[in-house]
Amino acid sequence: MAVEPFAEVALHMRGFQVSQLVFVAAKLRLADRVGDGRTIAELAADSSAHPEMLLRLCRALAAFGIFAVDDAGRVTQTHQSACLRSDASPTLHYAALYWSLPSTWAAWSNLHHTMVTGEPAFEATFGMPNFEYLKANPEQGAVFDEFMRHSPDDRHAAVAAAYDFSGAGIVVDIGGGSGGLLRAILDAHTDVRGILADQAGIVAGAAQTLGPQADRCEVMAIDFFARVPKGGDIYSMAQILHDWNDESCLKILANCRAAMNPGGRLLVIERVLETLSGRSLPMNFLSDMNMMVLFPGAKERTLAEFSRLFRESGLREPQIIPTRSPYSILETCLA
Known part of the structure; x- marks a missing residue:
């Protein structure tokens, strides 16, 4: 069914929320854990997630075709969720983690600064160049390195x-x-x-x-x-x-x-x-x-x-x- 222009733009406006859904799914390694199908209780126990909140997350992702959830709360893989497996080739697992890094998130929230000054939002936000920041924050730097190593576009x-x-x-x-x-x-x-x-x-x-x-x-x-x-x-x-x-x-x-x-x-x-x-x-x-x-x-x-x-x-x-x-x-x- 075709999406009306108004609804399409409204969905684009909330794209940052979808990014967070995918990020949390990657953080919990849900695509790795689902296998041929798991119950919410099993997935929650494996990932140390809250069962009710995890069910709601999976249902929200399923609305976008990422995972499928039946009425009994059993979660199964879809072609889209399979892309989030860490062992997929190519994989989007590491990209999902990178695009929602605190530094990436904060820099993009300051895009307006770039529009009016011509200067990169990242340096205005953190007071240092991107690569220097990643060196000073090795956890985030490691995520970036894995993102580069596992090229999501093959x-x-x-x-x-x-x-x-x-x-x-x-x-x-x-x-x-x-x-x-x-x-x-x-x-x-x-x-x-x-x-x-x-x-x-x-x-x-x-x-x-x-x-x-x-x-x-x-x-x-x-x-x-x-x-x-x-x-x-x-x-x-x-x-x-x-x-x-x-x-x-x-x-x-x-x-x-x-x-x-x-x-x-x-x-x-x-x-x-x-x-x-x-x-x-x-x-x-x-x-x-x-x-x-x-x-x-x-x-x-x-x-x-x-x-x-x-x-x-x-x-x-x-x-x-x-x-x-x-x-x-x-x-x-x-x-």
Whole structure:
């Protein structure tokens, strides 16, 4: 049944409440506990939740298709609730926890500040940049790290499937975190070796993420504003440029260009904003707003904006390679 415009907007206005329902479900690990079906009493005992309140939570979620609840109070899985299992692939479990972090919640509640000042709401709310805050609040930082490691949009596997890395020799992942993308590439291409390059504190836990591929990967602590390791055949950067303003992006790209061999390739993996009516993806624009809230000058970009950055960095116009995820691969090389 079609939703009337008035009712649709009214529901959007209360979206923050739905976010909290999903967050609490993830916090209680309900999707992991339901299995083939459990009673409210069983779920409440397992999760240390109040039985009556848990029943009401599950009924509310079921109204949105997340879980199903019968008249006897038995809860069963749906296709939507199964996405919240921590072992789903891809999983939304860690995304549900991240999007309702106290810091995320508070920064977004201050969106109006960004609209009238042009400054990120996060820094106005907490008095420090986002990444510094996460370092100072390790519990929330750990949630962010898990969110990045368990890409909810299947970005890592999607990139590895969409691009032919075979014969590349060495793939250098710049700002590659704990190695999620590089692990997917090495899993898919047994003839490739990797270099994982990021800040020392971030790559410290790379061995766990890389797993059996750790022996095929060198881990390097770097500052990509200072230098990028040489010797790669392919350089990749996933969700890096959207964190920074244009000036900072040009510095990062210049360092990549300086490290690249004449036949080297650079893969920039980002959302590409499509502004034509009827072709835009709402999640891409929500991501753009999130960048606005979190970091000064950060944003998602259109193809024209990426092309300008590449040109000014001495790189060729990019070739866009779509993936099955919301992310595209922008392939470029030395001009």
